Amino acid sequence: MKRDRRHAEEEMKPTRITNGRLIDPANNRDEIADLWIANGKITTPQPDAEIHTIDATGLVVAPGLIDIHVHLREPGQSHKETIATATRAAAAGGFTSVVAMPNTSPSADSAATITWIKEKAAREACVNVFCTGALTKGIKGEELAPFGALFNAGVVALTDDGHCIQNHELMRRAVEYARMFGLPVMDHCQDYAVVGDGIMHEGEWSLRLGLPGWPRTGEELIVARNIMLAELCDSPIHCQHISSSGSVRLLREARARGIKISGEVCPHHIALTDASLAAFDSNFKMNPPLRAQEDIEAIIEGIADGTLTILCSDHAPHAAYEKEVEIDHAPFGITGLETEFATFHDILVHKRKAIPLPRLIALYTSEPAKLLNLDRGTLSVGAPADITLIDPTLEWTFDKNASASLSKNTPFHGHTWRGRAIRTVVAGETVWSLA
Amino acid sequence: MSTWTKKDLVGLDALTAAEIIHLLDTAKAFKGVGERNLKKVPALRGKTLVNFFVEPSTRTRTSFEIAAMRLSADVVNISATASSLQKGETLKDTALNLQALRADIIVLRHSSPGSSQFLSERLESSIINAGDGAHEHxxxxxxxxxxxxxxxxxxxxxxxAIIGDILFSRVARSNIFGLLKLGANVTLVGPSTLVPKRFEQLGVQVRHRIDDILETADVVNLLRIQHERQRKEYFPGLGEYVSLFGLTKPRAARLAPHCLIMHPGPINRGVEIDSDVADSTQSVILEQVTNGIAVRMAVLYSCAGGAHIPA
Incomplete structure (x- = not known):
């Protein structure tokens, strides 16, 4: 991996991260302790030898954060983002692993494309890149993609993200077939007939602005469908970027019955409401859309009570000229890798006190690792030394012009939060630290 | 006349009551111009106005054109088919070109909600919204x-009472915002699919029976109903619409004698309004058209006639 070489000496000798608050949800640890690294792995304390020391006094030492929902835009859309720029943005957000969505050009529906992405990532990425494969050929929702070949090429999940299989029978067979490989199916929950050409939450603001509504029901119908299919197939389905209060209720009830269904949350869905679209700014247009305050409350409650187990960005970069058009012509999506952890920390831990810091870290480490069967998200001895140092008291303001991402389509320019990752370590090597 | 400081008119939702009153009073002053033999004042002499219509319209474009001519502005009309938008140029680039041609005023008709606001934030020219999707007119x-x-x-x-397809109507929205700011009681009437109850969050009342409003209305404003091919899933057909919501002769007879019958045009005789009712003495449909010129003169003058554009 191409890395920042400023800290190359760390590779040579063992490293001790001292005096930090070590939070490792996978092992139920939360204590002031030292963490040892050697040869890219977490180790037991190393005797005598010359060591490199990182002082983490006042900092949190966490397993490297994992974002399971990222659009790297390669192959085919390198005017929006590249593997190199997206992973630098990821590192700057505290992420040591990202999971790439398959809606590239061509879509990631073949072993060849997965291999291409992995090889390019090996050369250019500064954090770990895991791939998802498409559920259907060309993400058209018509025929199954070759799951076996995708599995052998190393995908960690299957999804048609950006699209949603409308044919329930096809979805059933996809989930059933994926089970054979132990691959979770992730679904962007959207009923096309109900959503139509909707571009914002259907509510008071869509009526006021005359914009076509994207009702909650358009998501909830597919969440309900997925619950039924997960039960029928006894195989996991993960519902991507939950935006609606009704979806939270459905998931809560289904999980209580033991169904293998899960849901993830993006920061904008708890930070912003549909009122943000009042000025028709396409940097507030994403799919699913920003909703109402009651949805924010329901999602926060769902995170707090364990209904929603994963946090992610849905980092969706678009070039300025693509976004700076009439709002109904603009593509959906915003960037998020550099701001997501801070947004969630500020809202969930600092302001709302909905969850304690160790749970926030679990939602970004042990939980996604469990869903996707990754050997990451823990500080166990022997695990890859992917580590994020966090300053939970640091107040900072995001400047999109300083972003590492190739695209600047963020609604958070100028926002101030409390809490930030300040150093990102991948396999023992510092790939980013706050200047 | 000190209450107006804006260079653009993008919608009535963004205006204060005082700003709306300012435009109405200015229009009153301009209305006399149209009644003279010499229907022209030099208020915008030397200014260039571009009617930039990305969505077809005849009456609104013509009304703006006449208003601009009465103010002595030079007028150019551009329609979507003639513009570079057909060749893939973005709205922003096309508009920047218009600005580079030193258009002082751009009157924009566009199918996208927010398109006027979009241009108003990016251009120095005055942007006048002549209809942006279902947002405002x-x-x-x-x-x-x-x-x-x-x-x-x-x-x-x-x-x-505003009756008809409210959901997709920019005319309804501009009426709602403006009338509420000036203290009217606004009731929306129409099928539950086109007039969802949620509209009450804007401060209006919603009714699904036209009978509920006939006796008490001071004004009924009838909106054009789109043909079935465009709104197939919203109501079963024009026949059923007429029977439930059309302003038929028996219904018109129940209106108070002072009640005004309005319609933004073009009217569908026999659909939202009975043909004879459209021509009745209570109808002010053609008066609306005449007043449109005075109102547009007031808007053009207020937005572009001020001191902020160098002479």
Whole structure:
């Protein structure tokens, strides 16, 4: 991996991260302790030898954060983002692993494309890149993609993200077939007939602005469908970027019955409401859309009570000229890798006190690792030394012009939060630290 | 005249009551110009106005054109088929070109909600919204309000019913925003699919029976109903619409004698309005068209006639 070489000496000798608050949800640890690294792995304390020391006094030492929902835009859309720029943005957000969505050009529906992405990532990425494969050929929702070949090429999940299989029978067979490989199916929950050409939450603001509504029901119908299919197939389905209060209720009830269904949350869905679209700014247009305050409350409650187990960005970069058009012509999506952890920390831990810091870290480490069967998200001895140092008291303001991402389509320019990752370590090597 | 400081008119939702009153009073002053033999004042002499219509329209474009000519502005008309938008140029680039041609005023008709605001934030030219998707059609809203105010001498306290396809109507939205700011009681009437109850969050009342409003309305404003091919899933057919919501002769007979019948045009005789009712003495449909010129003169003059554009 191409890395920042400023800290190359760390590779040579063992490293001790001292005096930090070590939070490792996978092992139920939360204590002031030292963490040892050697040869890219977490180790037991190393005797005598010359060591490199990182002082983490006042900092949190966490397993490297994992974002399971990222659009790297390669192959085919390198005017929006590249593997190199997206992973630098990821590192700057505290992420040591990202999971790439398959809606590239061509879509990631073949072993060849997965291999291409992995090889390019090996050369250019500064954090770990895991791939998802498409559920259907060309993400058209018509025929199954070759799951076996995708599995052998190393995908960690299957999804048609950006699209949603409308044919329930096809979805059933996809989930059933994926089970054979132990691959979770992730679904962007959207009923096309109900959503139509909707571009914002259907509510008071869509009526006021005359914009076509994207009702909650358009998501909830597919969440309900997925619950039924997960039960029928006894195989996991993960519902991507939950935006609606009704979806939270459905998931809560289904999980209580033991169904293998899960849901993830993006920061904008708890930070912003549909009122943000009042000025028709396409940097507030994403799919699913920003909703109402009651949805924010329901999602926060769902995170707090364990209904929603994963946090992610849905980092969706678009070039300025693509976004700076009439709002109904603009593509959906915003960037998020550099701001997501801070947004969630500020809202969930600092302001709302909905969850304690160790749970926030679990939602970004042990939980996604469990869903996707990754050997990451823990500080166990022997695990890859992917580590994020966090300053939970640091107040900072995001400047999109300083972003590492190739695209600047963020609604958070100028926002101030409390809490930030300040150093990102991948396999023992510092790939980013706050200047 | 110190209440107006804006270079653009993007919608009535963004205006204060005082700003709306300013435009209405200015329109009143300009209305006399159209009644003279010499229908022209030099207020915008030397200014260039571009009618930039990305969505087809004849009456609104013509009304703006006449308004601009009466103010002595030079007028150019550009329609979507003639513009570079057909060749893939973005709206922003096309508009920047218009600005580079030193258009002082761009009157924009566009199918996208927010398109006027989008340009107003990016150009120095005055942007006048002549309809942006289902969002707003502020000069239509103003001319409706002007017509009502001229007849009643006030807006406050009047019972105004807007009937028809509200969901997709920019005319309805501009009327709602403007009328509410001036203190009217606004009731929306139509099928539950086109007039969802949620509209009440904007401060209006929603009714699904036209009978509920006939006796109490001071104004009924009928909106054009789109043909079935465009709104197939919203109501079963025009016949059923007429039977439930059409302003038929028996229904018109129940209106108060002072009640005004309005329609932004073009009317579908026999659909939202009975043919004879459209021509009745209570109908002010053509008066609205005449007032539209005075209102648009007021808007053009207020936005572009001020001191902020160098002479």
């Amino acid at each position: 502020p000069t239509q809203g103003l001319l409706d309000i002007f017509t009502i105010r001229e007849r009643f001498g006030r807006i406050e306290g009047l019972n105004i």
